[in-house]
Amino acid sequence: MSTDLLSTLSQTLLMGPGPSCVPDPVYSALSHPTIGHLDPRFIGIMDEIKGRLQTVMQTRNPLTLPISGTGSSGMETCFVNLIEADDPVLILKNGVFGMRMADLAQRLGADVDELEFEWGTPVIPDAVKEKLARKSYKIIAVVHAETSTGVMNPVAEISRLLADTESLYLVDCVTSLGGMPVDTDGWHADAVYSGTQKCLSCPPGLAPVSFSDRAISLLKARKTKVPNWYLDLTMIINYWDGDTRAYHHTAPINMLYGLYAALGALLDEGLDQVYARHKAAHDALVDGLNHLGLSMAVSEESRLPMLNAVNIPNGVDDAGVRTALLKEYDIEIGAGLGALAGKIWRIGLMGHTARQENVDRLLSALKTLL
């Protein structure tokens, strides 16, 4: 008999940049019987998922659905459906995921301008305003919650700068959705995407996206075909909407059961309560870290509740502490990325993980290790 590697797994306390801990009702949902992807019972579940996503994403956009793939497939869906060669695109960049956006837009042959801000600090709206005064863009893209640095970008303020322009507004909400308000319609955002493994507390594998009517009109008016078959929304929509559901690709049925249950749990708890729980866990963590002599890397007004960037004190062994947390305490925290590698730890308080008892468990382990 070969060893069953799965039977050796414990539920590590996931306090990194994602995935987050998955609650039991979501695990149970995943194990329901797989049925056909065109079965009317499954279509009913799909319709309910769309409605639940509209509520959590605060939008009336009919084109609101989960793409089969992780958060990056959501990013790719937005860019690949909206960009044609030479389109002027502005990426507001202050971390790894802004960089990824720029890379993606460049691969599609867009005319990409990057407005860069210091990592660990937010996008400055005045700088965006100046840029917009000099050039018109088809798309302005920004990351709401920059997971690589723990910074919250001022998406509502940026949206007001776009009010008098023709530009489409594209917002990455991978880390923010489900942990803080994502006001798709209030921000007049035209394309928003997320992922399931952060504050939605589902395993990774789906990417909710939402497109405004304006974005759909642009999509329909394209001069060229969407250059990616799998993510072409003009075809995917025929499976997710309308009376006759047409096969596009086999939906990841059980993953969608998981998302259905995760969204249901979120709405049952109440969005305001969920956001307050994230904020309370964040405040308790910051307080406890301060007591241990640790400082936060991001200034208070721009901190994300669900992703806490903590300065690693001089002389402390970054990898040594993370390894000891995992091996001795079964707690995962994240390392710094790119320019911040070795300088910060990233402590996630996402979704089901964002609870006082988890904060206490981590603080007590850190106290012993440090």
Ligand SMILES: Cc1ncc(COP(=O)(O)O)c(C=O)c1O
């Ligand atoms: C802000 C942000 N955007 C995009 C992604 C990409 O998502 P995924 O790793 O699920 O493909 C991530 C993942 O951490 C992220 O944090």
